[in-house]
Amino acid sequence: MVEITSPAFKANARSAMADEQLQKAMGHVRHNFIDKRATAAAGLDEFEDLRDSAVAIKNHVLEYLDLYLEKYEEKVIESGGHVHWAATAADARGQILDICRKAGAKTVTKGKSMISEEIALNDSLAANGIEPVETDLGEYIIQLRGEHPSHIIAPAVHVTMDQVREDFLKHHTHLPPDRPLDEPEQLLREARAILREKFLSADVGVTGANFLVAESGTSVIVTNEGNGDLTQTLPRIHIVIASIEKIVPTLEDMSQIVRVLARSATGQDMSVYTTLSTGPRREGDPDGPDEYHVVLLDNGRSSMIGTEFQDMLRCIRCGACMNHCPVYHAIGGHAYGWVYPGPMGAVLSPSLIGVDKAGHLPNASTFCGRCESVCPMHIPLPKMMRHWREREFEKHLSPATQRGSIRGWAWVAKRPLLYRTIASLSARFLWLLGGFNRRIKSLPLASGWTRHRDMPAPEGSTFMSQWREHQASLKGDL
Amino acid sequence: MPKSISQKPRVALFVTCLVDLFRPSVGFASVKLLEDAGCDLEVPMSQTCCGQPAWNSGDREDTKDLAKAVIKNFEGYDYIVAPSGSCAGMLKKHYPEVFAGDAIWEERVEKFAEKVYELTSFLVDVLKVEKVDAIVKADITYHDSCAGLRELGIQEQPRKLVNSIKGVKLKEMKDSDVCCGFGGMFSVKYSDISNSIVTTKTENIEAASPHMLLAGDLGCLLNMAGKLRRQESSIEVRHVAEVLAGMVDNAPIGERASKSGRP
Amino acid sequence: MSQRDEILGRIRSAIAPNGNDTERRKNLRTHLTSNGVIPKLPKSRAGIQTRFKERAIVADATVEFSKPEAVAKNISKYLRDHNLPAIIKTGDDQRLRKLLKGSDKLLEISRGISDGNDLVGVSHAMGGVAETGTLFMTSGKANPTTLNFLPETHIVVVNENDVEANYEDLLKKLRRKFGVGKMPRVLNMITGPSRSADIEQTLILGAHGPLRLHIIIVRN
Numbered sequence: 001m002v003e004i005t006s007p008a009f010k011a012n013a014r015s016a017m018a019d020e021q022l023q024k025a026m027g028h029v030r031h032n033f034i035d036k037r038a039t040a041a042a043g044l045d046e047f048e049d050l051r052d053s054a055v056a057i058k059n060h061v062l063e064y065l066d067l068y069l070e071k072y073e074e075k076v077i078e079s080g081g082h083v084h085w086a087a088t089a090a091d092a093r094g095q096i097l098d099i100c101r102k103a104g105a106k107t108v109t110k111g112k113s114m115i116s117e118e119i120a121l122n123d124s125l126a127a128n129g130i131e132p133v134e135t136d137l138g139e140y141i142i143q144l145r146g147e148h149p150s151h152i153i154a155p156a157v158h159v160t161m162d163q164v165r166e167d168f169l170k171h172h173t174h175l176p177p178d179r180p181l182d183e184p185e186q187l188l189r190e191a192r193a194i195l196r197e198k199f200l201s202a203d204v205g206v207t208g209a210n211f212l213v214a215e216s217g218t219s220v221i222v223t224n225e226g227n228g229d230l231t232q233t234l235p236r237i238h239i240v241i242a243s244i245e246k247i248v249p250t251l252e253d254m255s256q257i258v259r260v261l262a263r264s265a266t267g268q269d270m271s272v273y274t275t276l277s278t279g280p281r282r283e284g285d286p287d288g289p290d291e292y293h294v295v296l297l298d299n300g301r302s303s304m305i306g307t308e309f310q311d312m313l314r315c316i317r318c319g320a321c322m323n324h325c326p327v328y329h330a331i332g333g334h335a336y337g338w339v340y341p342g343p344m345g346a347v348l349s350p351s352l353i354g355v356d357k358a359g360h361l362p363n364a365s366t367f368c369g370r371c372e373s374v375c376p377m378h379i380p381l382p383k384m385m386r387h388w389r390e391r392e393f394e395k396h397l398s399p400a401t402q403r404g405s406i407r408g409w410a411w412v413a414k415r416p417l418l419y420r421t422i423a424s425l426s427a428r429f430l431w432l433l434g435g436f437n438r439r440i441k442s443l444p445l446a447s448g449w450t451r452h453r454d455m456p457a458p459e460g461s462t463f464m465s466q467w468r469e470h471q472a473s474l475k476g477d478l
Numbered sequence: 479m480p481k482s483i484s485q486k487p488r489v490a491l492f493v494t495c496l497v498d499l500f501r502p503s504v505g506f507a508s509v510k511l512l513e514d515a516g517c518d519l520e521v522p523m524s525q526t527c528c529g530q531p532a533w534n535s536g537d538r539e540d541t542k543d544l545a546k547a548v549i550k551n552f553e554g555y556d557y558i559v560a561p562s563g564s565c566a567g568m569l570k571k572h573y574p575e576v577f578a579g580d581a582i583w584e585e586r587v588e589k590f591a592e593k594v595y596e597l598t599s600f601l602v603d604v605l606k607v608e609k610v611d612a613i614v615k616a617d618i619t620y621h622d623s624c625a626g627l628r629e630l631g632i633q634e635q636p637r638k639l640v641n642s643i644k645g646v647k648l649k650e651m652k653d654s655d656v657c658c659g660f661g662g663m664f665s666v667k668y669s670d671i672s673n674s675i676v677t678t679k680t681e682n683i684e685a686a687s688p689h690m691l692l693a694g695d696l697g698c699l700l701n702m703a704g705k706l707r708r709q710e711s712s713i714e715v716r717h718v719a720e721v722l723a724g725m726v727d728n729a730p731i732g733e734r735a736s737k738s739g740r741p
Numbered sequence: 742m743s744q745r746d747e748i749l750g751r752i753r754s755a756i757a758p759n760g761n762d763t764e765r766r767k768n769l770r771t772h773l774t775s776n777g778v779i780p781k782l783p784k785s786r787a788g789i790q791t792r793f794k795e796r797a798i799v800a801d802a803t804v805e806f807s808k809p810e811a812v813a814k815n816i817s818k819y820l821r822d823h824n825l826p827a828i829i830k831t832g833d834d835q836r837l838r839k840l841l842k843g844s845d846k847l848l849e850i851s852r853g854i855s856d857g858n859d860l861v862g863v864s865h866a867m868g869g870v871a872e873t874g875t876l877f878m879t880s881g882k883a884n885p886t887t888l889n890f891l892p893e894t895h896i897v898v899v900n901e902n903d904v905e906a907n908y909e910d911l912l913k914k915l916r917r918k919f920g921v922g923k924m925p926r927v928l929n930m931i932t933g934p935s936r937s938a939d940i941e942q943t944l945i946l947g948a949h950g951p952l953r954l955h956i957i958i959v960r961n
Contacts, residue, residue, distance in 0.1 A: 010668070017674050028942040049778040057777075060770070066752040067762065067769055073745075075922060085745040137948060138939035154939065161941045184940040192949060199949075200857055215771060216924045226935035226950025229890050233927075244748065249770035251915075255908040256777040266938070269796070270873040273950070274930035282926050286832070287854045287887045288880060298748045306755035326657045330674035364668050366661025366675070367534060368624035383575070389536030398536065402667070410532050410540035413495075414547065416524040427499050439707050439732045448669030453676065453704035456500065456715075456732030463493050463502035467521050 004353055006337030009360035016331040025160045026332055029151075033323035036267020037374065044263065054257045055378050058314040061247050062305065068214040068247045069296070075217025079279030081292040089119035092297050096121060096206065096239055099293055100130050103237050105203035111221060111228030112136035113208025114152050114317060115241045115297055117339045118352070121206070132206075133198045135227035137191055144171050150333030150341060153265050153319040158332045161187070195227070205231035205289070209242035210316070211257070212294075215250045218278045219294060222261060222271045229275055238277070238289040243297045245313040251276075257316060260376035265318035300352045308387045312347050314377040321371035321381060327364055336361055343371035343381045350388050359397055362388035423462045431460040486518035487605075490552050492560040492569065492594075495527040496696040497717075501731065504696065507723035508561045508597055515605045522551045528568045533576065534662055545573050546583070549590045557604070558594045561719045562695045563626020566596040571629045596626055597719055598694060602635040609642030612724030616740040617647045619688040620718070621679070621702065622655045623695035636694055636718050643721065651686035653679075658693075660701040676705045683713060689740035690730075692718045703731040714738040771922075782871055782906040789871045790958065793904050797874030800933030801946055802954040806901075809959055813844030816896055819955055820861065825894060830859040834883040837865045837898060840959070855891040862888035862951075863896045868903035868911045869956070873932055876956065877911050880927035889929050895951040897931075900959050 005012055016022055041047045061068055073083045086092035092115075100108060108130055110116060122132040122143070134143040138156035142149060144167045149155030156164075165181045168190060180186055207228050211220040219240045221228045232238045248254050262268040281288035304310055322328040322342025333341030338358065340348050346361035355362075362385035371381045392398045412419050433440045434457020443450045489512055497504045505521075512519045529544030548569065552558045560566040570591045577583040601607040618640060626632040633655075641648055659665065659675025679702060683691055691706070691713055693699050703715035714730035714737070730736050742750070757765060783789055794804045807815045817827050828849040831837050841850060855862055864884045866876040876897055880886045889895060905911050908930075919925060935950030946952055 010670075013668070014670050017670060025941065032942050044780060046778050046780045053777045063756060064765060064769055065756065066749045067766055069749065069752070071769070079924075085743070085748055087744045087747055091744060135949065136939070137937045141939065154942070156939050157942070159940075161943075164940055184943040185945050187940055188937060188945050188948060192947075195949065196857060216922050218924050224935065225937050225948035226890050227948065229886070229929070230949055233886050233890065244752075251912045252776050252909055253770070255912065258908075259780070268800075268932075270800070270875055270930075270932040272800070272931065272933050272935055274875075274932075276924060276928040276930070278924040278926055280926070282881075284882050285880065285926060286882050286885045288926055296748075298751075302748055302751040302755065305752060326659065326675045326678075327668075327671055329678075330671050364664070364671065366624070366657050366659060366664045366672075368657035368661070369628040370624070370657065373628050386534065386536065389534070390538055391536070393536030393538075402535065402663070403537075406532055406535045406537050407540065410529070410537065410544065413526040413529070414540075414543055416526055419526045423495075423499050430499075436734060438729055438734050439704070446666055448666040448672075449704070452669060452673035452708070453701065454707040454732055456700050456703050456707065458500040459502055459728075461502070463498045463505035464521075464523065464525075466502050467505070468523070 004338050004357055006349065006353070006358045006361060009335060009337055009364060012335035012337055013331040016335045021160050021163060022158050022332050025158050026329060029157055029323065030329050033267065037264055037320060037323070040263035040267040040269060043269070044259070047260070047263065050256060050259050051376050051378060054260050054376060055314060057248060057253045057256060058377060061249065062245070062310060062313055065244065065247065065305070068249060069244060072212055072214040072217055072247060075214070076279070076294055079217050081217065081279045081294060084293060084295045086295055086297045086299070089297070089299050092119045092241065092295050092299070093121060093124040095295050096241065097124060097128055099237065099239060100125065100204050103203055105130055107131045107133060107198065107202045108204045108206055109133050109135050109198055109202040109231045109235065110139070111205070111207035111223065111231040112139050112155070113206065113241055114149070114339060115208050115243055116206060117149060118299065119241070119297065121241070133195070133202065135195050135199065135231055136225060137188060140191055140195065141167060148334070148339070151319060151322060152317050152340065158334065199230040199234050202235045204237045204239060205235040206239045206241060207232050209240050209246050210261070211248050211254045212242055212246045213251055213254055213276070214247055216278055218276045220254060220274065220276050222258070222274050224272045226273060229273055232277060233288060236289060237291040237293070238280070240294045241297065242294065243299070244301055261316055261318055264320040264374065264376040304351050309347065309351055309384055311379050312351070312384060314379055315344055315348070316377060318376060320374045320376065324370045324374050326366065326368060326370070347381055347384045347388070355388055355391055356397060359392055420462070420464060424465055427458045427460060427462050430458050433457065486516055487556045489517040489519050489557045489559055490555040491519060491521045492528070492552065492558055492565060493521065493525060494560055494562045494565045494696065496700070497561060500700065501696055501717065503725060503728055504561050504717040504719050507717070507719040507725050508559070510723045510725070511597065511601060511610070511719060512559060515601055515607050520555070524551055528565045530565065530568045531662060533568065533572060538576070541576055545576050549573070549587065553586070553590045556593065557600065559597055559600045561597045561717065563596045563623050563630055563632050564695050564697060566594055567625040567629035570594040596630055596632055596694065598636040598639055599630060599632050602638055607639070610639055610722045612722060613644040614721055614724060614726050615645035616689040616738070617649050617687070618690045618692055618721070619649050619651045619683060619686040620654060621658060621691065621693040621698060623693050623698045624657050626694050627655055632694065639722050640692065640718065649686045649688050651682045653682055658698045658702050660697045662697065665701055676701055680705050680709060680711070684711065688713060689738040690721070691715045692721060694718050699731055707732045712737045712739065776909050779907050779909060780872055789906050790901060790904050793869050793871040793874055795874070796871065797933070797956055800874050801936070802874065802933050802956055804956045804958065806958045806960055809840055809961070812840040812898060812957060812959060813847050815957060816863065817847040819896065823894065823953070825860055829861045829863045829896070830855055830888060830892065831863045832882060832884040832888060834865040836900070837863065840898065854885040855887040857891045859892045861894045861896065862892035863898065864888050866897050866899040866903070868905055868914065869899045870908050870911060871904060871906050872908065875908070875930050875932045878929040878931060879925040881925065886927050886929065889931065890950045893947065893951055894953045894955070895934070896955045896957065898957045898959060901961060904958065
C-alpha cells in the first residue's frame with residue numbers, strides 16, 4: 001500500500017517549501033505547461049465546443065455505465081481477451097499477480113499508469129519475487145529514487161537534472177563513472193539503452209488506459225515516449241489496468257476527447273502515440289502479445305455515482321488543474337500525501353481513501369477557480385471541495401476551534417445590532433493596535449497571518465457608524 | 479444630468495464586512511461613484527455579512543440563515559452593488575447553489591441574484607459609464623481578484639475606468655490573473671502556503687514598478703498590502719474604488735502616509 | 742456474488758434503481774451515432790495535404806512528396822543525408838513491395854518484425870490525418886507494430902489519396918475495412934517521433950521509440 005501521509009499535509013507542505021531542489025524543479029512548472037496549453041487552446045477554433053462535447057459524452061456514459069461496461073466486456077471477449085473485475089485495490093493486485101504467476105513471470109515492464117500507483121502494484125509484485133520495471137522516463141527516475149509520482153502526467157517533475165545524474169551514477173554501476181552525463185539528452189540516451197534490454201526480456205507488460213471503447217472492446221493509451229507501446233507489444237502477456245469510468249461509447253467519442261486531452265495536458269495538439277489495442281495476437285500476426293487481459297478497477301468509484309462527487313468521474317487525468325494551481329506550484333505533489341495531487345486529488349482522494357484521512361486536501365485551496373477554468377471536462381472542482389468541507393463540518397471532522405469560531409461568528413452576524421457593536425469595538429481595538437504606522441505586526445488570534453505579513457490596521461470606526469453620522473448630518477443640514 | 483428622481487435606479491450598497499470594519503473609505507468612494515453615475519443610492523442598515531466564511535467552511539445551515547437575511551434586506555431594490563467581486567460572486571453565483579432544491583426559496587433567490595453586481599462591472603456594463611472625472615498622477619498595476627475574474631468575468635471593466643483617470647499610467651504585472659494566496663480562512667489555516675503564494679505575487683508587483691497597486695477586493699488587498707508592508711515596500715495599496723473616486727489623499731492600506739513617491 | 746455482479750449492481754442501483762434495461766439499452770450510442778464537433782479544415786485535396794505536411798512538421802516529423810517510381814530513390818537519399826546505411830526492414834505490405842520493386846541496387850531490404858537491431862524501419866500507413874499530421878498504422882504481417890517503435894529511424898509511406906482531413910474520415914475507412922465493432926489488433930495513431938520532457942521539462946526527441954520520423958506522401 002502506498003503510505004498515506006495526507007493527515008500530515010501541513011508538515012509535508014512546510015518541508016516541501018523549504019526544499020531547495022524541489023522549489024528549483026517546480027520553477028519549470030509554473031509557466032511551461034500554462035503557456036503551452038493557452039497556445040494550443042487558442043490554436044483550435046472549436047476548442048470550447050469540443051470541451052462541451054467531451055463533457056456531454058462522459059455524462060452520457062455515466063448515465064449508462066453498467067450497460068456500456070457489459071458491452072465493452074462482451075467485445076473484449078469476442079476479440080480473444082480476458083476481463084477481470086476488481087472491486088478493490090487488493091482484488092486488482094491479486095488478479096494481476098495470478099496472471100503473472102501462471103505465466104511464470106520474472107520481470108514485468110510497465111507503462112505509465114496512475115491506477116497502478118493507486119493499487120500499489122509495484123510493491124505487491126516485488127513482494128512476490130517479480131521485478132516491476134517502470135519504463136516511462138519520469139517513472140523510471142522516481143522508481144530508482146524509491147519515490148512516487150508527484151504529478152499525474154509528469155511524475156518526476158519535482159526532480160532536478162542534477163538529482164537524476166546522481167541517481168543514474170548510483171544505480172547504473174556497470175557503466176564507467178566518468179561518462180558524460182551533463183545534458184538531459186545524455187541521461188535520456190542512457191535510460192533508453194538500459195530500458196531497451198528490459199523491454200526485450202520482460203515476460204509481462206502492464207499498461208494503463210486513457211479510454212476503453214465499448215463499441216469494439218478496445219483499450220487506448222496516449223503517450224509520447226513509445227514506452228507504453230514497447231511494454232504492450234514485446235512481452236508474451238499484456239495486462240491493461242483501468243478504472244471503470246474510462247469507458248467511451250465509440251471511436252468517434254474517443255476522438256472528441258482526444259482533441260482536448262493533449263492540448264490541456266502538455267499543450268501538444270496530439271500526443272505522439274495514441275494506441276488502440278483490441279485483443280491478443282491474431283492469426284498471421286508476426287508480433288504482439290499472446291494474451292490480452294483487462295483488469296477493471298472500481299475501488300470506490302461506483303459509490304461516487306449519484307452523489308455530489310459524480311462529476312469527478314469525468315476526469316481524464318490531463319493534469320491541467322494542477323498545472324494551473326497556485327497551491328500545487330508552491331508545494332509540489334508529494335505534500336498531498338497520496339497518489340493524486342492537486343485539485344483533482346483534493347476531490348478524488350477523499351472519495352478513495354476517506355475524508356478522515358484526506359481532510360486537509362479540499363481545505364487547502366484558496367478557491368481561486370483557475371483549475372475549473374482550464375479543466376477540459378468542466379469539472380467544478382472548487383464546488384466539490386466545498387462539498388467535502390460540508391461533509392467534514394457535518395461529521396464534526398473539522399477542527400473544533402475552527403468550527404466554534406465559524407458558528408460563533410455566524411451567530412453574531414445573524415444579529416445586526418450586536419454585530420454593529422462588536423464590529424465597532426473591533427475596528428477601534430485594531431485601530432489602537434495599529435499604532436503610529438497603521439499596521440499590526442503581531443496578532444495572537446491571527447498569528448498565522450502575522451507570522452508572514454502585517455495586518456493593515458482599520459481606519460478606526462466602521463463604515464456603518466460613519467454612514468449613520470453622515471446621514472444624520474445631512475438631515476441636520478436640511 | 480440626473481433624470482428625475484423617480485427614474486433613477488434604486489441601488490442598494492452591499493458594503494461587505496471587510497470594508498465596514500477595515501476600510502470605510504471604500505464604502506464612501508463607492509457611494510460617490512454610484513451617485514455620480516446617477517443612482518438613487520441607499521445603504522440598508524441591517525446588513526452584516528454575505529455568509530461566505532460559513533459557506534466556504536462547509537457550514538450550510540448558517541450560510542442559509544445569513545443568505546436569507548441578505549435577500550430579505552436587499553431584494554426590494556433595482557440593483558444590489560458590492561465593492562467586491564468575491565462578495566458579489568457569493569450573492570450572485572453561490573446563493574442559488576445554497577438554495578438549490580429549496581422549493582420555497584429557489585425562484586426568489588434567482589430574481590435576487592439577477593440584480594447583483596460588482597461595482598466596476600455595474601458602472602461599465604449596466605450604467606455604461608465610459609470614464610470617471612478623477613485626476614490621480616500615478617503608475618498603477620492592477621491585480622485581478624479571483625472570484626471577480628472567474629465567477630463574474632471582471633477584467634476589462636476596472637481597467638477601462640482606471641485608464642480614464644487623468645494622470646494614470648497602467649503598468650500590467652506578470653500573472654495579474656493568478657491568485658494572491660488570500661482565500662479567506664486559507665490565509666490563516668494554511669498560512670505558510672498562503673505566504674509562498676503572496677510572495678510570488680509581490681515579486682510580480684515589484685517587477686512592474688508601479689507607485690500603486692489596485693484591486694477590487696479588500697481581502698486580497700489586505701493580504702498583498704500586509705506582505706508589501708512587511709517587506710518594507712514603498713508601493714501604496716488601495717481599492718480601485720478609492721482611486722476611481724479620486725479619493726487618494728487619505729492614508730493607503732496599512733500605512734500612515736504614502737511613501738510611493740507618486741507626483 | 743462475483744465481483745462483476747457486485748460492481749455492476751452497485752452502479753445500477755445508483756443510476757437506475759428501477760430502470761428497465763431493455764428500454765435503457767435503446768439509448769446507448771453505437772458507432773456513427775454522432776461525429777460530434779469536427780474541426781474545420783480546407784476542403785480541397787491539395788489544401789488537406791498541405792495542412793497534413795504543416796502539422797506533421799510542427800510535430801517534428803519530416804515530410805516529402807514523391808512519385809511512386811521515386812520512392813526507393815528518395816528513401817536511399819534520406820538515409821544517405823542522415824549518414825545511415827542503405828539497409829531497411831519492412832513488413833510484407835504489397836504496396837511497399839510494388840513501390841520498392843527493382844531497388845536492389847539502392848537499398849538492402851529485409852522483411853519481418855524488428856528485434857531491436859534494425860536501424861531503419863519502413864512502413865506503409867493506412868492513412869494520414871491533416872488536422873494534426875497524424876499517421877494511422879494498422880498491425881499485421883504487412884506492417885508489424887515493432888517496426889513502428891524499435892528502429893531509431895522510421896520512414897512511413899502514405900498514399901496521397903489516404904490523407905484525409907479529420908480522424909473521423911479514417912475511422913470510417915477503418916470500419917469499412919474491418920467491419921462494424923471490429924478493429925485491427927493495434928491501431929497506432931502516430932504524430933511525430935517519440936519524445937520526453939521528463940527531465941526538467943526539456944523536450945528531447947527519441948525517447949523509447951524512433952528519433953526520426955520521415956513521411957513520404959506518394960503522388961499517384
